[in-house]
Amino acid sequence: MTPAPQLYLIGDFNVDTFARYLANTALEGARVEVAQPSPVSAAFAAGPPGDGWTAFVWTRPEMISPAFQRALNFEPFDNADVIADVTRFGREVVGFARRCRAVLLPTWIVPPFVRGWGVLDWRPGLGVASLLARMNLALADALGNEPSIVMLDANRWMTTVGGRGWSQKAWYAAKSPFTPDLLQLAAADVVSAIDGFGGRARRAIILDLDDVLWGGVVGETGPLGVRIGGHDHVGEAFVDFQRALKALSRRGVLLAIVSKNDEAVALEAIDRHPEMQLRREDFAAWRINWDDKAGNVAAVLAEMNLGAESAVFVDDQVIERARVQSALPDILVPDWPPDPSRFRETLESLHCFDAPSVTTEDRGRAGMMAAERSRRAAAAASAGVEEWLQSLAVRVAVEPLGDMNIERAAQLFNKTNQMNLSTRRMTSADLAAWAASPDNLVLTFRVADRFGDSGLTGLVGLHIADTDAQLVDFLLSCRVMGRRVEEAMLHVAIAQARTKGAAALRARFVPTPRNAPCLEFFRRCGMREVGASEFMWSTGDVFGRPPSVTVA
Amino acid sequence: MTSYERALALVYDAIDVINTQQPAAMRLRKSPDTVIVGVGGALDSLGVVNFVLTLEEKIAAGGTTLPLLDDDVMVEHSPLRTIDSVSRYIAEHLV
Numbered sequence: 001m002t003p004a005p006q007l008y009l010i011g012d013f014n015v016d017t018f019a020r021y022l023a024n025t026a027l028e029g030a031r032v033e034v035a036q037p038s039p040v041s042a043a044f045a046a047g048p049p050g051d052g053w054t055a056f057v058w059t060r061p062e063m064i065s066p067a068f069q070r071a072l073n074f075e076p077f078d079n080a081d082v083i084a085d086v087t088r089f090g091r092e093v094v095g096f097a098r099r100c101r102a103v104l105l106p107t108w109i110v111p112p113f114v115r116g117w118g119v120l121d122w123r124p125g126l127g128v129a130s131l132l133a134r135m136n137l138a139l140a141d142a143l144g145n146e147p148s149i150v151m152l153d154a155n156r157w158m159t160t161v162g163g164r165g166w167s168q169k170a171w172y173a174a175k176s177p178f179t180p181d182l183l184q185l186a187a188a189d190v191v192s193a194i195d196g197f198g199g200r201a202r203r204a205i206i207l208d209l210d211d212v213l214w215g216g217v218v219g220e221t222g223p224l225g226v227r228i229g230g231h232d233h234v235g236e237a238f239v240d241f242q243r244a245l246k247a248l249s250r251r252g253v254l255l256a257i258v259s260k261n262d263e264a265v266a267l268e269a270i271d272r273h274p275e276m277q278l279r280r281e282d283f284a285a286w287r288i289n290w291d292d293k294a295g296n297v298a299a300v301l302a303e304m305n306l307g308a309e310s311a312v313f314v315d316d317q318v319i320e321r322a323r324v325q326s327a328l329p330d331i332l333v334p335d336w337p338p339d340p341s342r343f344r345e346t347l348e349s350l351h352c353f354d355a356p357s358v359t360t361e362d363r364g365r366a367g368m369m370a371a372e373r374s375r376r377a378a379a380a381a382s383a384g385v386e387e388w389l390q391s392l393a394v395r396v397a398v399e400p401l402g403d404m405n406i407e408r409a410a411q412l413f414n415k416t417n418q419m420n421l422s423t424r425r426m427t428s429a430d431l432a433a434w435a436a437s438p439d440n441l442v443l444t445f446r447v448a449d450r451f452g453d454s455g456l457t458g459l460v461g462l463h464i465a466d467t468d469a470q471l472v473d474f475l476l477s478c479r480v481m482g483r484r485v486e487e488a489m490l491h492v493a494i495a496q497a498r499t500k501g502a503a504a505l506r507a508r509f510v511p512t513p514r515n516a517p518c519l520e521f522f523r524r525c526g527m528r529e530v531g532a533s534e535f536m537w538s539t540g541d542v543f544g545r546p547p548s549v550t551v552a
Numbered sequence: 553m554t555s556y557e558r559a560l561a562l563v564y565d566a567i568d569v570i571n572t573q574q575p576a577a578m579r580l581r582k583s584p585d586t587v588i589v590g591v592g593g594a595l596d597s598l599g600v601v602n603f604v605l606t607l608e609e610k611i612a613a614g615g616t617t618l619p620l621l622d623d624d625v626m627v628e629h630s631p632l633r634t635i636d637s638v639s640r641y642i643a644e645h646l647v
Contacts (some may be wrong), residue, residue, distance in 0.1 A: 016598055020573035167605060173621055175600050179609070180569050 002069040005030040005194045006053045008100075010043040014176040015056075017184050026187035027194070040064075044096040054102045054194055057093065061108035061135055063262050069129050073108070074117075079125060083138045090142025092097055097149050102191060102197045102356070105143075106154035111166050111177070136251045145406050147357055147428045150193055158187040192351035199414025199543035200423060202332060202352040205248065206297055206308055207268055208315040209259040213278065214238050215340065219261055222269040229275025235314040237340035242277035244344045249282060252362030253353050254304055255288035258296045259312075284369035287350045294319050294327030296504060301328075304369070307514065309419070311351060321344070346457050359408040361455035368479060371452035378451075389484060392449040396458075396488045396551045403444035406455045409444055417485035419481055419521065421474035421507060439465055442473075442497065445489055447480045454480050460493045462505075469497035469539070471507040474518070484546035486521050489543045490537075498539035509533035559642035560584070562614070563635055566598070566607040573602065584636035604632065611642060618645050 007022060007030055011345035016034055036044040048055055062069040065085035065124075069075040077179055097103040109132075111365040115121065116128030124130050143149045158165045164418040165182035178186070195201055210217045215227030215234055228238040245523035249255050255278065259266060266288045270280055297313060309330035315321050316336055325333040332352055337343070337360035355362070375392065401409055417423070426434070435442045446456030457480045462471030471493055471522045476486055497505040507527065509519050519533065526543070529536035535544060545551055553561075562583045571579040578594045580586050587593040604621045609613055611618045620632065631641035 014598075017573060017602055024575055026571040167609075169608075169621065170605050173600060173605065176598075180602075180606065182574070445618075478553075 001453045003052075004267065006199070007194070008035065008048045008053045008055045008188070009033070010035040010040055010055060011057070011058040011304060011444065012040050012060055013058070013171075014174055015058055015175050017174070018058075018122055018178070018431060019374050021180070021183050022190065023189055026184075026191055026544050040093055045090050047096070047099045048382075052101050054197065055096065055100045056104045056190060056505060057096075057105050059089075059108070059133060061110065064108075065135065065337070066079065068135065071128055072116075076348075077131075079131070079134070082135060086135050086138040086264045087142050088206075089429060090139050090480065093143060093149065096446040097146055098429060100148065101430075102148045102150070104150055104152055104193050105139075106186065108132060108139075108519045109154045109158055111168065112158060112161070113166075113168075114164050126499065131405040141375060148197075150356055150488050152186070152189045154186070157182050157189075157507075159183055175311060187307075187414060188351050189354075191358075192280070192354040196257045196354045196356040199411075199416070200309070201355040202310055202312050202350075203252070203303055204256060204301075204311040204312045206246070206256045206258050206311055207245070207298055208317070208320070209257060209261055209269075209288070210342075210384075211316040212314055212336075214269070214273075214276075218269050218497070223265055224273055226269055226273065228246075228273060228528065230428075232536050234340055235275070235342060239277055241276060241340065241343040241347065244347050246277055248347070248353065249366045250363060251353065251358060252365045254284040254365060255282055256284050256304065258293055258300055258520060259286075260290055260293070261288050261339050263288040273297065281370050284372075285368065292323070294324050295323050297331065300302070303419070305481070312350065314347075317507060326406075353410075357407045357411060359411060359455075361408060361411075363456065363458070368454055370451060371454075372479065375449070380457055384542045386548070389546075392451070392483060392548065394447065394449045394483050394485065394488075394549045396485055396492075396549055397446040397448075398455075398492055398551065399444045399446065401431070401444060405456055406432060409442070409459055412456070413457050413473070416475045416477060418477035418517045419474070419486065420512070420515045421518055421522075422472060423515060426474060434461070439463055441500075443492065443496065445476075445485065445492075447483070449483070458485055460487050460489055462493060462496060462500075464497060464500045467501060467503040468502065469502035469505045471505055474507065481517065484549050487543075487546045488526075488549045488551050492551060494537055494539055494543040502539055504539060505537045507531075507535040508528050509535070555643035556639055556644050559639040559646060560635070562610045563607060563639050565610050566603055567635075569606045570599065570645065573599065574577045580635075582635075584634065584639070586635045588634060589630050589632040600632075607638070607642075612647075614646075616646055617633060618642065 002038060005027055009019050019034045020033050033049055039549040063071055065082050066086060067077045067081035093103060117126055120125035121129040140151055161181040165179055166177050167179050171177035207213060215238055218226050227235050228234045245255055267280060270276055285300045287300055301308060301311060308328040312332045313324050314336055322334045334350060337346055378391060379388045382391060399405060406428045410426060410431050413424060434440055441462045443460050444456050447454045447457045456475035458471060460477045463470040463472050494505050507522060509522060522535050527537045530536045567580045567582055580594055588595060595603060608620055634637050
């Protein structure tokens with residue numbers, strides 16, 4: 001079971017109202033605590049309440065930089081003083097973040113009625129708006145490489161709700177100037193960030209076709225008669241929506257189709273319509289037929305190796321949305337507007353895709369799924385499993401954990417469910433700290449075959465003390481499961497244990513609702529089951545590399 | 553709809569907002585006899601301030617400015633004492 005999030009709020013103004021909204025609505029069930037009123041630096045020095053806390057640090061720019069206060073007062077100020085103040089604060093945040101699971105900071109804003117120098121307010125060296133933008137950029141630069149810190153765009157919150165986001169009366173009365181409308185937007189970003197750090201960002205969007213990706217019913221209009229593009233505001237809205245989906249796929253979100261249609265006709269529209277922005281290769285999976293949509297969604301999820309909690313379902317029909325939501329309670333089914341001109345904004349208002357980092361593997365995920373389809377086609381055409389595995393020419397490259405791969409390694413810890421021995425959820429900072437112990441060793445595995453490069457998709461964590469080696473972590477992305485990479489990883493882990501002087505490698509399986517495939521693997525891999533979910537291999541015996549896999 | 557009913561609807565709107573900040577067991581009931589300020593009320597001082605400011609905003613959205621966060625109003629026998637009394641107070645001042 002996922003532990004309840006723990007959120008620690010630090011502010012240089014009253015953040016109690018926000019804490020109450022988070023604890024009782026947005027993050028109901030979470031532990032939410034507020035730092036004692038004191039300078040932020042004192043809260044940093046005191047540290048979070050314990051291990052595993054995410055901190056939310058909300059400050060005012062004039063409190064961080066006295067030089068910015070002078071700018072607000074129209075007194076002479078030095079730009080360099082402001083940036084020095086920000087850089088100093090950034091260093092404090094970085095130090096504090098090492099003691100937290102993650103740190104979230106809203107960007108600095110000023111009350112919406114502050115006009116600074118009016119029409120001159122963007123003049124460098126003079127204007128408040130100009131200076132505030134520099135401060136936010138300087139802070140982003142100071143924090144940029146810290147994977148456990150994210151800045152949240154408070155300016156977007158204020159822009160979205162307009163002047164209604166700030167109450168000067170609330171400031172005077174309670175030192176809490178933000179209205180419930182703004183706090184609701186802030187909380188949505190906090191929830192997204194916490195979900196992202198917890199590996200709960202959604203990873204796929206499953207789409208209907210008629211009146212979702214294009215206007216009209218393709219079965220009636222024919223493949224070239226659907227409404228998309230052209231000199232038509234409705235057609236333009238569908239083009240824009242498809243472009244937004246394509247952009248989303250470049251962030252690593254998979255696209256899939258579930259539609260009641262004739263498959264050949266629908267795919268012809270996707271392949272041949274000149275205005276279509278999404279083509280067949282942009283989709284990781286599809287089910288286009290007249291079957292029940294809930295069953296089709298489940299089939300598409302299985303094909304993508306994802307659970308319902310990782311996906312969003314979009315359909316223009318209320319009844320289909322209700323059917324899928326009822327059959328798959330964990331899938332996110334947003335209310336979908338009937339007006340296509342609102343499709344893009346509805347898509348972009350979904351917070352559920354926010355991940356705390358973007359890796360090369362994320363950006364290439366759509367291409368990897370296309371390669372997977374080719375793999376499946378090859379499997380179907382081959383005479384048997386062994387022949388297929390030989391034909392894949394799987395290559396595994398073993399790399400130690402380092403600065404270049406730690407972000408992706410941490411992502412694997414937080415996203416891998418099925419082939420996961422102990423399901424430890426770790427941030428990159430946690431992982432770096434664990435790997436720094438001389439008794440621990442982390443190895444990562446890159447996997448490629450003749451159809452493409454799947455990237456860093458495997459990891460083992462070993463704890464070696466005297467003559468005993470413990471396989472603490474054994475993670476493999478579901479994308480590469482079943483290609484004998486599992487055996488290759490075990491081959492490497494046992495060889496490492498032997499090299500380090502261990503007489504045996506032990507593994508203890510920690511069950512979760514999702515990792516039964518891992519237990520099945522350990523039961524069939526040849527390791528001796530020496531207790532309930534405990535496995536052992538004597539390193540005096542060689543654990544052979546699977547012949548279809550090369551290891552470098 | 554009478555002035556009182558319009559006022560009551562505004563108060564209930566404000567309660568919807570404030571209840572998002574309250575633990576489930578301490579949420580305000582949408583009933584005229586629910587106590588807001590004083591003995592028996594579920595709101596602490598910050599909760600009262602947030603409720604009153606939210607209510608002021610709801611009233612202002614209808615075009616009427618009615619300051620409620622005022623020493624004359626926040627007294628022992630305050631018109632803010634219950635949902636019924638605050639609704640009557642607002643109804644008297646609604647344009």
